[in-house]
Amino acid sequence: MCFRNDRITISPVVDSLVWANSRDGRVSCKTAYSQFLRDIPQVVWWRDVWSRFIPHSRSALTWRLMLNRLPTEDLLCRSGFQLASRCSICGVSSESADHLFLHCPLAVALWEAVFSAFQRRVSTETWQSFFL
Numbered sequence: 001m002c003f004r005n006d007r008i009t010i011s012p013v014v015d016s017l018v019w020a021n022s023r024d025g026r027v028s029c030k031t032a033y034s035q036f037l038r039d040i041p042q043v044v045w046w047r048d049v050w051s052r053f054i055p056h057s058r059s060a061l062t063w064r065l066m067l068n069r070l071p072t073e074d075l076l077c078r079s080g081f082q083l084a085s086r087c088s089i090c091g092v093s094s095e096s097a098d099h100l101f102l103h104c105p106l107a108v109a110l111w112e113a114v115f116s117a118f119q120r121r122v123s124t125e126t127w128q129s130f131f132l
């Protein structure tokens, strides 16, 4: 026998918790970990960063930069720290990973010098244009 309300249907079947990401409806470490891995975007450039020819400290810096996990002042401010965020190099703009590595005048000059050695031009507007 079922009782029906306008918005709620009451069924005689006992409610139970069901994990939708497994066949049997039960949660396990394996199914939870598989779901966790599915939600992580695939990083295709990790082999280039974690090469044995690159010092580990440089790989770690690049990895954190690409994932926007460097402890720059803009991220620290978003985490609740009270900082007057200014670039410690140029003092003009707020300190962010994009500014430090792409937009800061020193970074722009450095990238232009590096790329001119290879007779190439570089756009430092965005990371996407940088790698094209």
Ligand SMILES: [Zn+2]
Pocket: 087, 088, 089, 090, 091, 092, 093, 099, 100, 103, 104, 105
């Ligand atoms: Zn700067």
